[in-house]
Amino acid sequence: MDCRLSIMERVHWIGVNDRETTLFENFWPLDRGVCYNSYLITDEKVAIIDTVKFNKTEQYLSKVKEVIGDRKVDYLIVNHMEPDHSGSMKALVAAYPDMQIVGNKKTFDFIRGFYDITENFLEVAEGDELDLGYHKLKFFLTPMIHWPETMMTYDQTEKILFSMDAFGGFGSLDGGLFDDEVNVEFYEDEIRRYYSNIVAKYSPIVQRALGRLGALDLNVIAPTHGPIWRTSPKTIVDYYDKWSRYEAEEGVVIVYGTMYGNTAKMADYVARIISENGVKNVRVYDASKTHLSYILSDIWRFKGVILGSCAYNMNIFPAMELVLSKLEHTGLKNRYLGVFGNKSWSGGGVSAIDAFAEKVKWERIGSSIEATYTPKDEEFKALVKLGKEMAQRVKDNPL
Incomplete structure (x- = not known):
């Protein structure tokens, strides 16, 4: 040998x-x-x-x-x-x-x-x-x-x-x-x-x-x-x-599901706000494109998580449903959570993430943000507030 x-x-x-x-x-x-x-x-x-x-x-x-x-x-x-x-x-x-x-x-x-x-x-x-x-x-x-x-x-x-x-x-x-x-x-x-x-x-x-x-x-x-x-x-x-121990670094992972780009537009906007407020580790993932394993790895690594989904058949977008299911299954604790999304004639995506939030008991940052048809000034202002608050929390409290 x-x-x-x-x-x-x-x-x-x-x-x-x-x-x-x-x-x-x-x-x-x-x-x-x-x-x-x-x-x-x-x-x-x-x-x-x-x-x-x-x-x-x-x-x-x-x-x-x-x-x-x-x-x-x-x-x-x-x-x-x-x-x-x-x-x-x-x-x-x-x-x-x-x-x-x-x-x-x-x-x-x-x-x-x-x-x-x-x-x-x-x-x-x-x-x-x-x-x-x-x-x-x-x-x-x-x-x-x-x-x-x-x-x-x-x-x-x-x-x-x-x-x-x-x-x-x-x-x-x-x-x-x-x-x-x-x-x-x-x-x-x-x-x-x-x-x-x-x-x-x-x-x-x-x-x-x-x-x-x-x-x-x-x-x-x-x-x-x-x-x-x-x-x-x-x-x-x-x-x-x-x-x-569920310890994490300073950073934010944004994961979204979108059909025609409106929820993606919200994800990119809040990502820019977080970056402008001094957080260098910002990861943005389209749940339909990036395999779940890479998304989970970064969520395990970083303290902040922002989840977004369009409505899909009066429920959450399927790719995001898989993300939520696996996250709940892992039992991950001690993360900061923001929620956003988009709907047209009926909702379902944001409410499904809210239900997930109730189960995992992560600390919520701000209220859920849900645009109708396309995000407008009201939603963009809410995303600015969410981005600033999330950036402040992960900078002040990395584990």
Whole structure:
């Protein structure tokens, strides 16, 4: 095995890059690709930690062989059963039929259900240990980050936390494997997009897990997506801590749905007011054009949110309905909210956003602004007031 793909002398990265899949979970765009990280420990016993998606199985098995040659695999440790990490399990079992599959009680229901594998299970519980020889592994159960069976594996010898999907992100590994080899700012955007769309709903659980893991001595955090954190594992922990506390930066995200441009005109107008009042981070999104994942990522990043919609069949514009639904589902807290929109003979868009506001309990900035047919002086004056008040709030109170 090329030493450049080793984390430590006996701990190897055997992951793969996927630049062919266009949608993660058949929904989230992968413009920058994604990687599936798997790890192999060579000791008196050989252990693999998670596998890779089924479209990369052949490449994956060749990597295993490259590392261990004719040795057998003693253990497959299953931290997470989502098919992008378990998809090569059946092929691995076929190649190493005596291999024991290590997981918690809930893991095995998933294995039976997905792959009809029913034997060679080794059940572990919270705090249990597995001795590989030199390496001593310890298991931490972390249910609902973000599936019921998820757990993490801690190498007590090398102080490596194999953290499954936690601390991961979108983006292929383009040469660099480690945080000191890549542009972390690039990955911060993709990690936040991953967090805000995949993990965000479970933020309170993330906070509890961070508290439990806080006592660990960590040299390396090795997730199943994104770079391996060997120089500054604290960086990725701090990201997760910040986002799971719903903390945000100074900035405003304006999201709107429009058919013929009148609601868009209102969005551009209030954006200019906010900018004139000293806020540099202003993001304006047409919900019909920009994928939801990018919108949510910026809403998770910035403190101010202004939502607008035209009326559509006496309801909200469909693209904005999806935005509201996902935002409510994530449980995001502590944002400032402004509301605007447009109608012709009947309303529906603004009232739907008002109903959303009642559910999420974000702090409202001003009253809802709804134009009839086209925005006129009265609405533009109200947008000036909204823009000024929003700018003042996010400048005075960034979290």
